[in-house]
Amino acid sequence: MFTIYNCIAYEHDLRLVVLAAAVCALASFAAINFLNHVRKTTGYMRDIWLCVAATASGFGIWATHFIAMLAYSPGIPSGYNIILTLLSLLAAILLTGVGLSIASGTRVPAGRWIGGATVGGGIAAMHYTGMAAFEIAGRIQWDAALVVASIALGAAIGATALPAGLRDGSLKWKAIGAMLLTLAICSHHFTAMGAVSIIPDPTVAVSEMAIPAGWLALGVALASLAILFLACAGLALDIRERHRAELEVDRMRGLADASAEGLLVCYGDKIVSINSSLTELTGYVPDDVIGKSLAICLPEESLRHRLVTRPRERVEAELRDVNGQFIPAEFILRTIDFAGQPHHAIAVRDLRDRKKAEEHIHFLAHHDALTGLPNRNSFNARLDHEIEVHQVSGQSFAVFCLDLDRFKEVNDLFGHAAGDALLKRVAKCVTAVLDRSQMMARLGGDEFAIIATNLSGPSAAGRIAESIIDTLRIENESSTTASFVSTSIGIAIFPNDAQDGRGLLTHADTALYRAKTDGRGVYRFFEAEMGIEVRDRRMLERDLRSAIARHEFELAYQPQARLDTREIAGFEVLLRWRHPQRGQVPPGLFIPVAEESGAIQHIGEWVLRQACQEASGWTNPLSVAVNVSAMQLHNPQFTQLVHEILVQTGLKPGRLELEITETALIRDFNRALATLRQLKALGVRIAMDDFGTGYSSLSNLRAFPFDKIKIDGSFIKSVQANEQAATIVRAVLGIGRGLKLPVLAEGVETREELGFLGAELCDQVQGYLVGRPADIAGFRYLTHAAESARDLDFPLPHARESVALKIVDR
Numbered sequence: 001m002f003t004i005y006n007c008i009a010y011e012h013d014l015r016l017v018v019l020a021a022a023v024c025a026l027a028s029f030a031a032i033n034f035l036n037h038v039r040k041t042t043g044y045m046r047d048i049w050l051c052v053a054a055t056a057s058g059f060g061i062w063a064t065h066f067i068a069m070l071a072y073s074p075g076i077p078s079g080y081n082i083i084l085t086l087l088s089l090l091a092a093i094l095l096t097g098v099g100l101s102i103a104s105g106t107r108v109p110a111g112r113w114i115g116g117a118t119v120g121g122g123i124a125a126m127h128y129t130g131m132a133a134f135e136i137a138g139r140i141q142w143d144a145a146l147v148v149a150s151i152a153l154g155a156a157i158g159a160t161a162l163p164a165g166l167r168d169g170s171l172k173w174k175a176i177g178a179m180l181l182t183l184a185i186c187s188h189h190f191t192a193m194g195a196v197s198i199i200p201d202p203t204v205a206v207s208e209m210a211i212p213a214g215w216l217a218l219g220v221a222l223a224s225l226a227i228l229f230l231a232c233a234g235l236a237l238d239i240r241e242r243h244r245a246e247l248e249v250d251r252m253r254g255l256a257d258a259s260a261e262g263l264l265v266c267y268g269d270k271i272v273s274i275n276s277s278l279t280e281l282t283g284y285v286p287d288d289v290i291g292k293s294l295a296i297c298l299p300e301e302s303l304r305h306r307l308v309t310r311p312r313e314r315v316e317a318e319l320r321d322v323n324g325q326f327i328p329a330e331f332i333l334r335t336i337d338f339a340g341q342p343h344h345a346i347a348v349r350d351l352r353d354r355k356k357a358e359e360h361i362h363f364l365a366h367h368d369a370l371t372g373l374p375n376r377n378s379f380n381a382r383l384d385h386e387i388e389v390h391q392v393s394g395q396s397f398a399v400f401c402l403d404l405d406r407f408k409e410v411n412d413l414f415g416h417a418a419g420d421a422l423l424k425r426v427a428k429c430v431t432a433v434l435d436r437s438q439m440m441a442r443l444g445g446d447e448f449a450i451i452a453t454n455l456s457g458p459s460a461a462g463r464i465a466e467s468i469i470d471t472l473r474i475e476n477e478s479s480t481t482a483s484f485v486s487t488s489i490g491i492a493i494f495p496n497d498a499q500d501g502r503g504l505l506t507h508a509d510t511a512l513y514r515a516k517t518d519g520r521g522v523y524r525f526f527e528a529e530m531g532i533e534v535r536d537r538r539m540l541e542r543d544l545r546s547a548i549a550r551h552e553f554e555l556a557y558q559p560q561a562r563l564d565t566r567e568i569a570g571f572e573v574l575l576r577w578r579h580p581q582r583g584q585v586p587p588g589l590f591i592p593v594a595e596e597s598g599a600i601q602h603i604g605e606w607v608l609r610q611a612c613q614e615a616s617g618w619t620n621p622l623s624v625a626v627n628v629s630a631m632q633l634h635n636p637q638f639t640q641l642v643h644e645i646l647v648q649t650g651l652k653p654g655r656l657e658l659e660i661t662e663t664a665l666i667r668d669f670n671r672a673l674a675t676l677r678q679l680k681a682l683g684v685r686i687a688m689d690d691f692g693t694g695y696s697s698l699s700n701l702r703a704f705p706f707d708k709i710k711i712d713g714s715f716i717k718s719v720q721a722n723e724q725a726a727t728i729v730r731a732v733l734g735i736g737r738g739l740k741l742p743v744l745a746e747g748v749e750t751r752e753e754l755g756f757l758g759a760e761l762c763d764q765v766q767g768y769l770v771g772r773p774a775d776i777a778g779f780r781y782l783t784h785a786a787e788s789a790r791d792l793d794f795p796l797p798h799a800r801e802s803v804a805l806k807i808v809d810r
Contacts, residue, residue, distance in 0.1 A: 024185050027060020029178035031100070032165035036174065038104045039166065050104065054097030057119065057181075061092045061126050064185050081135055088129035095122025103162040112163040119181070120158030123188050124151045131192070139199045146195030154188030157181075168267070168341065262319075262329075262348035267341065269294050269304075281329075281350055283322035296320070298331075307333040307346065319348060328355050368442040370420055371427035379441035379449055383501040386453055390494060398461035400450035401490045401508040402430070402468070405520040407446035408598045409631050414668075419446075426487065429475050433467045448487075449505070458493055458525060465489045465523035488515035489523035497526045510534045516596065541597050543579065544590055548606050552578055555610055556773035559782065560625070560744060560766045563758055568782050570623030570657070572766060573611040574773045575603070595629060604632045605641060612649040612656060614776055618783040625657040625687065630664035634671055639678040646682070653683030659710065661689050662700055673704060680705045687744070691732060701739060709736050713747020713767070719756050726756070733760050 031053050038049045096119045102108055103115025127150070131140075157180055165177020262278030264271055271289045279285055282297065289296055298304050303317045311333045318326040330349040335342055366378045374382070383399070390397055404426060411419040423446065430448070431440050439451045452464055472486055490512030498504045507526040513534040515524040524530075547553055557571040577585040594600040608626050615624040632638055646653055658679065665672045676686055687708040688701070701709070711732050718725035729745070736743035745757050748767030757765060776783065 021064075021182065021186055024060055024064040025178060025182045027056055027063065028161075028181035028185070029174070031057035031060065031096075032161075032174050032177045032181065035100055035104055035162070036166060038100070046104075050097065050101055053100050054093050057096040057100065058089065058093030058122075058126075061096065061123050061185055081132075084129060084132050088126050088132075091129050092122055092126035095119070095125055098122070099158075099162070103166065112166055113159045116159035116162035117155045118158075119162065120155030120184055120188070121151075123154040123158065123185055124192075127188060127192050131196070136198060141197040141199060143195040143197070146191055150188045150192035150195065153191055154184050157184035157187060262350070264289075264294075264297065264346050264348065265336070266294050266344045266346065271296070272343065278348060281321070281327065281348065282319065288322070303331070307331055308344070311335060316351065328352060371424055371442050373427050373431070373448075374439060374441040376441065376443045379439070379443065379451070380501060382439055382441075382451060383504070386451060387494065387499070387501060390453070391499075395453075396455050396457070396496065397451065397453040397494050398455055398458075398464070399492045399494070399504040399508045400452065400461070400465065401492075401505065401512040402448040402450070402487045403512055403516065404446040405486045405488060405516070406596075409634070425475065426472070429471050430468050433464070433471050438464075449508070455493075458491075458496075461491050461493065462523070462525075465491060469521060469523065486521040488512055488520050490515055490526065491523060492526045513537060537593065540585075540590065541593050541599075544577075544594055544597070544599055544603075547577060547579075548602065550580075552580070553603070553606065554578060555607065555614070555776070557776045557779060558766060558773040559771040559779065560623075560764055561770045563754075563762050563765050568622065569764055570625060570655075571615075571776070571779070572625040572659070573607060573627075575607055595631065598631070600629045600631055601635065604629055608642070609645050609649070612645050612651045615655060616649045616651040620783055621652070621655055622783060623655050623657050623685070624651075625659050627659045627689065628664070630661075633660060633664045633675055634668055639675060639682070642679060642684060643682055646684075654685065657685040657687050657708070659687045659689040662691070665700060665704065669703075676704055701735065701741070706741060708764075709741050709743045711743060711745045713745075716745050716747045716753055716757075716767075717749075720752055729757075730760055733762055736763070737761070 035053045038046055038053055099115040099118030099120075099122060101115070102118060103112045105111055108114055134140075161177050161180035161184055163177075164180055165174055167173040167177075262281045263275040264278055265273040271292055271294055274284065274286055274289060284297070294304055295301075297320055298307075298317070299320055300317060303315065306313075306315055313332065315331045317329065317331060319329040319331075320326055328351040330351055332347050334345050334347075336345045337343070366375060367373060368375050386397055404422070407419065407422070410422055423442070426448070427440070427442065430450075434440060434450065434452075437453050441449050443449050450464075452461060455461055468487070468489065476486070490508045490510065492498060492504045492508035492511060494504055497507045510530045511524045511526040514527075514530050515522050517537070518524065554576045556574045556576050558574060559571055560569050561567065562569050575587060575591075577587075577590055579585050591600070594603055608628075611624050611626050615622070628638075635641075642656075642658075645651075646656065660676075679686060685707040686705060687710055688704075688706045689710050690712040691709050709732065711729060715725045715729050719729055720726075733743050735741075742763040744764035744766060745753075745762050746766050748754055748757065748765045748769050750769065753767075754765065754769055771779070
């Protein structure tokens with residue numbers, strides 16, 4: 001070390017030493033800068049830039065050596081062999097070019113270190129070739145140890161210079177790499193010069209072909225200018241590349257911000273950029289994460305490892321936001337060129353909406369979309385589970401089947417929106433009654449089912465059913481559509497009634513049918529004999545739906561007479577069903593089934609059309625009265641249907657009389673009033689049927705446009721034996737006279753009843769005494785003037801006693 005110091009301090013011109021170091025540093029920086037650019041290019045341009053980098057570094061090593069040699073003062077004549085001098089320059093360029101090529105490539109493992117060491121070897125080759133070109137009047141002796149040390153220093157420091165200069169392309173690491181390369185060149189040169197000992201020898205002469213120091217200085221000056229030029233070019237290139245990189249970064253950031261997905265760019269494990277979508281997703285701003293570890297957003301090391309080892313593979317995991325909350329997301333990593341360096345771009349897709357949709361789909365798979373209650377699949381799974389549990393425990397549980405009363409009427413009359421609202425209200429009310437261990441499900445339509453577990457006995461199930469009915473009754477009192485909110489309930493008990501799920505549901509459904517038959521709004525437990533009745537009722541409903549197509553319905557006509565003149569005013573149409581196996585089915589049996597199943601709409605239309613068609617063919621303009629159900633009356637299309645039938649059959653509207661019960665009116669007062677006014681506008685007559693039964697209200701007589709009042713036959717049968725019944729009949733007749741509405745008494749069967757009504761000035765009568773219901777052909781003498789005139793003096797064929805009647809043209 002002391003030898004090297006003395007060499008520099010006492011054997012060299014320090015001013016030239018400093019100049020040599022400056023030229024070396026400038027050349028080293030230019031070489032490192034060019035080498036970084038080489039790594040960004042491909043094809044023949046890469047080879048060109050590699051040659052430029054090799055030239056810059058080779059000239060730098062050569063110029064440093066010979067500037068330092070000019071600074072060396074041996075004190076005796078000296079010169080430089082031109083051939084070896086040029087050969088030393090060529091060696092510097094070639095060997096450093098090889099080293100730079102290895103360092104900039106990716107084929108050789110640890111290529112940067114090997115390339116740097118190769119550059120160090122080039123420094124040594126250039127130096128000792130240059131020393132061989134040094135001619136002096138004397139002999140040169142070498143210190144072998146320092147020679148080895150100089151070569152080792154150049155190779156070792158050179159091996160670290162290139163990895164540092166190529167680390168990340170930043171100015172900082174470029175400068176560090178240039179400093180290390182400068183140190184490698186200078187340390188090698190002066191260590192090698194320290195190994196030199198010159199012994200003057202007058203017998204040794206300097207060749208006449210040797211270049212004198214002055215000429216060498218000129219060559220070095222030119223080389224230095226070339227280095228300066230290359231350094232400036234490298235600096236300009238670096239500035240241009242940095243500007244381009246900034247523009248590229250801005251462009252990529254603009255593209256990234258335009259993406260709906262979150263995007264973050266990493267160099268290794270460090271975040272270098274994020275887009276605005278990721279900021280919106282996580283709350284992180286760029287300053288929060290740039291330069292920090294990827295773990296700030298992706299804390300799972302296994303996830304980060306999987307992304308790196310499996311690029312382009314979609315990975316679902318959780319993303320941590322600025323508040324420490326985790327967001328379900330999908331990640332995919334791709335390698336990109338970012339600012340001239342390979343980076344990892346990680347696309348982040350927010351999966352919260354998808355997860356919610358998946359949860360919703362899973363919910364819909366097991367729940368009813370309208371009410372939110374479990375669906376049939378969930379109910380069956382729970383039922384099977386409870387059967388297994390209770391078989392082990394030996395306890396009992398109950399299955400309830402619920403069906404809303406007259407729900408089809410709500411849909412038909414008020415629309416499906418009202419029906420949906422009713423279903424949701426019922427679900428809410430009933431679930432409020434149940435505890436957490438009990439389950440209510442919607443099986444479809446207006447059918448619900450309940451599982452009540454761990455019951456002490458059937459009475460506990462009965463209390464639950466009573467609570468449900470009471471809750472709906474209370475709901476009725478606070479709702480404008482309260483009359484529609486009622487349910488019938490059937491109950492089956494495990495294991496008494498059945499020991500499997502299908503049997504329990506079937507028996508609960510059977511009990512439900514009994515409840516609906518017994519008046520609705522009640523509950524019934526399953527009993528073994530119910531099965532036969534329910535099957536019979538269901539078969540009746542099935543046959544009823546096809547009765548029109550099979551021509552099983554018939555119409556019977558019963559005459560109505562004016563009491564004062566004993567003239568026939570018209571006929572009431574009565575429906576009869578002649579079943580091929582059951583025979584005549586009583587109306588009291590099949591009409592309720594038709595109303596409950598909804599078949600009454602089609603049956604009622606058929607009756608109205610047939611009656612109008614028949615009456616339109618009568619030569620005498622007698623009226624025809626047709627009963628109308630509540631469902632028909634509240635159907636928004638009913639008025640239009642009546643009008644179409646009248647037009648198609650040609651019947652005058654004044655001859656059609658529609659009989660309506662008060663029960664049909666109170667379900668929806670405003671709708672019923674609007675429909676009756678529309679029918680009156682057509683010219684159709686309206687009669688209040690069965691007055692005195694059900695909801696008899698004097699306000700209805702005032703509010704609705706009735707043309708006639710019909711007293712129910714149950715009162716007429718009692719007028720002789722029951723004074724109260726007689727008083728009621730007198731009161732109704734008085735009301736009719738006061739309102740100027742004719743009153744018709746139904747069910748007149750005896751002369752005493754007829755006499756009572758005549759004494760009380762009743763307007764019209766109808767019953768077996770006047771005529772039994774029969775096919776209209778039996779009343780042809782009444783409906784056709786030519787024949788009735790001939791048969792007018794004979795008694796009515798269907799009257800019990802002879803009553804003199806004549807036809808009147810109304």
